[in-house]
Amino acid sequence: MPTPHLHFSAFVMNTTSHILQGLWRRPDAGQTDFNSLEHWVALAKVLERGRFDFIFFADVVGLYGDYGGSYEKYVQAGLQIPSNDPSVIASAIAYNTTDLGIAITSSVIQDHPFNFARKISTLDHATNGRIAWNIVTSALENAARNFGYDGLEEHDERYRWADEYVDVTYKLWEGSWDDGALLQDRARGLHGDFAKIHKINHVGKRYRVEGPHLVAPSPQRTPILFQAGSSTAGRDFAARHAEAQFIISPGPEQARDLIEDTRRRVVATGRKRDDLKFFQGLHFVIGSTEEEARRKEIELDEAIDLDGMVAHLSGAVGVDFGGHDLDAPLGDIGNTDGTRSIVEWVQESVSRRAGAQRPGESPGRAATVRDLGLLQGRNSRVVGTPESIADQLQRWRDAGVDGINVVNATIPGSYVEFVEHVIPVLQDRGLAQREYAPGSTRAKLFGTDLINERHPAAQYRGAFS
Known part of the structure; x- marks a missing residue:
């Protein structure tokens, strides 16, 4: 049986300096143009040419903690400040591409689940089913204070908060509208079937949401669900809810251990091992020879x-x-x-x-x-020729990694170089796709538009009829 190909995601942020700090000063760095819509559209076209599965937008809604007693360094370095809302540009990226998935990070702290569910459904319609959500709980004190809280909730409590948050969105996406509820029948003058549209009447510790969802079902209903926490609580949350988890392991063997532990947790929830895919974050230094790469x-x-x-x-x-x-x-x-x-x-x-x-x-x-x-700069770095990089990516694949979240040094340069030099070698070895599968982004990854019946979101299908 042939080895499944790796999936690829471009790890970006709507800011100047994301992961590798200071490289915006290089003359070939275009990430200072992050305010430009053309900047992101041009990058998305490069990624689609390379058959990337996602453009994956990280995000923050607050400053990092003080450095030397102040946030001055972050401002001087452009270190995730200014930082723009990635969801605002998603539809423009989708309009200029046909298959590239668009993953958006959004914290439970920053948007009420009713409004967030409405926004995501709108985007999933606008993109013909290409939206993913990276679920985060926010670990920044400043973010909590920006939204009126005295400070962060305790770590595990933030995940309990996220459990209720996603529960509300599942009810809205999966249960509020039955299939066939949107009629748009001109002859009878019936736009919707009242009997198939339901209030959810959610009452929980943090939220009271009556409903119904104001958006008719989108192609995926629930977006593809990413998660990035590797703590015990984070792994448990991923096991219950995530379809893809972003990891940053120092090497393939460490990744294997983390993946196996998380997959055991997935099975314990009643889901299948392969219901959760793992994307390892890596950045690449590519040379035509090993000497050039070094x-x-x-x-x-x-x-x-x-x-x-x-x-x-x-x-x-x-x-x-x-x-x-x-x-x-x-x-x-x-x-x-x-x-x-x-x-x-x-x-x-x-x-x-x-x-x-x-x-x-x-x-x-x-x-x-x-x-x-x-050490931070060299963490998760892969250096070599396209052929030796392919060898190393095979080892990650053999360790159980399903995809690579490609970190950039410069935009668009890091991705142009990867698409032009590494992707063809990977395609020749069967480690990267040559063409996109048809359908929504979930159909491309899992073979179906809708989240599977083993996922907790599925319990709300027909639950309010």
Whole structure:
């Protein structure tokens, strides 16, 4: 039996500096044009030419935590500020493409589920069934305060919040309108069948939603559901709800362990193992020879804003590494629970690169703040010729990864290079699709427009009749 091909997604954000900080300063970087609709349409056409499955928009609705006691660094570096709403441009991207899926990140904190469900259904109609939703709970204190809360809810409580949020949307998407409810019968003067349109009357801890849904069923009804949490609560949530999970594992073996653990959780909910696909985040340095690839990697490292990389991680984990020289030893910057695991992670990497031989042997120099930035920049990086990159992607595929979320250094350059040089090699090896399957994005991935009957959303079909 042939190995299934990998799916590909372009990991982008409607901002200047997303994952690899500082590269917007390069003369070939077009990501400063993020306000331009033409910028995104042109990128989408490149991705569709390469038969990518998705353009995947990350998003935030608040600032990262302070760096050196302030958010000044984020502003100076363009680090996810300004950050525009990706949902606003989805229909324009769809209008200029035919098959590319459009995944939008939206947090439960930022939009009431009734309004969000209406927006997504509208977009799914406008795109002929090509919308996906990346469900997030928001881990930024500033985001919570932006929406009137005193601060973040406790971690696992945020997932319980998300459980109710998605439950409301499922009721609206799957249960509020029966099939055939939209008649548009000119002869009889009947636009809709009243008997087939229902209020949902949801009453829960956080939401009271009467309904009915104001949008008739879209091609997919429920959009494809992404999720990105890898904590225990996050894996459990993915097992219950997600159809695709975005992961960032340091290597194929670690990915295999995470995937197997999550798949066991999927089966425990009554779903099948293959009901959940896994997309690994990777960024690529491509050369016509290995020597050229290594030279380009050195140039990339020299262009990255290491202070910006440290700031991004600081905000993500809630530990302020700012106010310290890049050459300051990490171990001197507090010894809290929040920093200890990070220090150990970076020190282990420094020791491996220095070639420490045996347990108990001196690990060499102490890890510094600079090493933290370097490690973040090199995390999940694949370097080589198109052929050697294909070899490495085969190992990820063999570990159970279903797709790759391609991180960019520059836009559109990173994707043009990948489409022109790597995709043809992958296609020759059966690791990338040559043509799109027909139908909606869910039909392309799973063979059916509608979410399957094992998913919790399906329980609401006919539930309000």
